[in-house]
Amino acid sequence: MKPAIARQLQRFRDQSIFRQALDHACDYLENQEARPAFPPPEALNALNAFDEPLPGRPTAADAILQMLHDIGSPATTAIGGGRYFGFVNGGALPIGLAARLLADVWDQNAALHIMSPIAAKLEQVCEDWLVELFELPAGTAAGLVSGTSTATLSGALAARDALLRRRGWDVSRRGLFGAPPIRVVLSDGAHASVGKALAIAGIGAAQIERVPADDQGRFDTRFLPPLDDNTLLILQAGNVNTGAFDDFESLCAAAREAGAWAHIDGAFGLWARACAETSNLTAGMELADSWSADAHKTLNSPYDCGIILCRDRQALATALGASGSYLQFSDGRDGMLYTPEMSRRARAIELWALMKGLGRSGIDDLVAQLCLRARQFADGLAARDFRILNDLVFNQVLVACDSAELTTRTLELIQASGECWCGGSHWKGEPVIRISVCSWATTAHDIERSARAFVAARERASSII
Numbered sequence: 001m002k003p004a005i006a007r008q009l010q011r012f013r014d015q016s017i018f019r020q021a022l023d024h025a026c027d028y029l030e031n032q033e034a035r036p037a038f039p040p041p042e043a044l045n046a047l048n049a050f051d052e053p054l055p056g057r058p059t060a061a062d063a064i065l066q067m068l069h070d071i072g073s074p075a076t077t078a079i080g081g082g083r084y085f086g087f088v089n090g091g092a093l094p095i096g097l098a099a100r101l102l103a104d105v106w107d108q109n110a111a112l113h114i115m116s117p118i119a120a121k122l123e124q125v126c127e128d129w130l131v132e133l134f135e136l137p138a139g140t141a142a143g144l145v146s147g148t149s150t151a152t153l154s155g156a157l158a159a160r161d162a163l164l165r166r167r168g169w170d171v172s173r174r175g176l177f178g179a180p181p182i183r184v185v186l187s188d189g190a191h192a193s194v195g196k197a198l199a200i201a202g203i204g205a206a207q208i209e210r211v212p213a214d215d216q217g218r219f220d221t222r223f224l225p226p227l228d229d230n231t232l233l234i235l236q237a238g239n240v241n242t243g244a245f246d247d248f249e250s251l252c253a254a255a256r257e258a259g260a261w262a263h264i265d266g267a268f269g270l271w272a273r274a275c276a277e278t279s280n281l282t283a284g285m286e287l288a289d290s291w292s293a294d295a296h297k298t299l300n301s302p303y304d305c306g307i308i309l310c311r312d313r314q315a316l317a318t319a320l321g322a323s324g325s326y327l328q329f330s331d332g333r334d335g336m337l338y339t340p341e342m343s344r345r346a347r348a349i350e351l352w353a354l355m356k357g358l359g360r361s362g363i364d365d366l367v368a369q370l371c372l373r374a375r376q377f378a379d380g381l382a383a384r385d386f387r388i389l390n391d392l393v394f395n396q397v398l399v400a401c402d403s404a405e406l407t408t409r410t411l412e413l414i415q416a417s418g419e420c421w422c423g424g425s426h427w428k429g430e431p432v433i434r435i436s437v438c439s440w441a442t443t444a445h446d447i448e449r450s451a452r453a454f455v456a457a458r459e460r461a462s463s464i465i
């Protein structure tokens with residue numbers, strides 16, 4: 001290597017750049033509350049500075065970090081602040097973020113125990129704690145993946161392979177072409193990621209038996225088709241628009257009785273199980289066979305931290321297993337058995353830190369607080385003559401103005417205001433404003449301030465349409 005380049009690269013080992021990065025990070029965190037919920041136009045324009053040719057020579061590390069801080073930080077969405085209500089994007093609790101910082105420096109590969117004993121140990125502990133927290137059957141396996149999309153894919157693969165195995169078909173050997181068909185039953189209220197996961201698993205949209213959703217987006221149990229032991233039934237804890245939960249008590253019981261495989265997509269809603277006030281929403285979920293969830297939503301871990309839980313450990317490991325002469329499996333936990341990936345970052349570190357930091361009571365409080373703030377938001381908006389369209393059971397609120405056009409314009413102005421940020425959606429044929437209260441940092445004051453931003457936006461919108 002040329003000496004000039006070697007000198008530059010050496011600087012990446014210099015601890016001062018980590019201190020600089022930490023300084024920038026602390027500065028970012030200190031200004032979190034003052035940051036607009038969405039970057040202003042000038043911050044977005046400044047991003048053009050990144051449009052440069054690939055540098056021919058190395059760039060000094062401190063200049064790189066400075067550029068990220070000066071131009072990158074102002075162009076972030078303030079999801080760590082208290083007034084970001086878009087999608088279902090949770091905040092990041094400080095203990096999780098700090099543990100993640102340390103884990104990033106460790107840079108462990110969580111594929112095998114032999115690659116990282118600490119990652120393997122904490123995955124094992126997280127698995128035990130999650131099974132306990134969610135009151136799942138003893139022996140349930142957990143895999144840590146990027147998010148619920150991948151978790152649902154993992155559950156679908158385990159289910160598909162297990163159902164086909166019952167028919168004497170080994171997918172890993174014979175593939176899917178020519179395999180006997182399996183049935184998949186899914187409600188119209190399911191999240192888009194489920195259809196995608198099924199397609200990746202080789203189950204096309206036209207092969208899915210769709211069941212209508214009720215007025216809250218729940219699986220309408222009146223239309224449950226007869227199930228059998230060749231069926232994958234996919235249910236939902238927390239509809240992305242309304243927050244509604246399927247009736248697990250009857251649906252999971254029906255699946256169990258028929259020998260069908262039930263999977264629950266609980267991206268943000270599975271955490272309702274861990275809160276005394278909301279756990280009734282999840283009654284019967286322990287009867288399912290697999291569950292997907294995100295720690296980066298309701299639990300407020302940093303991105304990306306998804307979880308697949310599977311009652312039949314062997315089914316998950318068989319669907320996702322891989323072998324190779326150089327792979328050294330152990331008697332300890334080898335995380336790659338439970339995930340589609342081999343190399344993975346050690347997500348268990350922040351997950352463990354969060355569960356230890358919050359404890360049962362802290363998780364209970366966190367979930368209850370999100371629900372309380374959502375209720376406050378809905379009540380505050382209803383008192384200001386906005387229409388609330390869903391039954392408030394969890395942390396999602398659907399809002400509309402008096403006309404579709406007013407709703408659309410109001411949402412545009414809310415998004416442009418920087419005061420708070422909400423996404424849009426369509427509900428029963430009309431445009432709506434979606435509020436997802438998903439951050440630990442949201443205070444009663446944030447809700448009040450955001451409700452005022454709604455009113456100001458609606459006033460302006462009324463004056464221009």
Ligand SMILES: Cc1ncc(COP(=O)(O)O)c(C=O)c1O
Pocket residue numbers: 087088146147148149150191193236237238239240265266267268294306
């Ligand atoms: C119900 C539901 N399922 C699945 C997903 C997808 O999760 P992820 O983006 O972590 O893959 C979401 C995202 O909001 C969701 O709300």
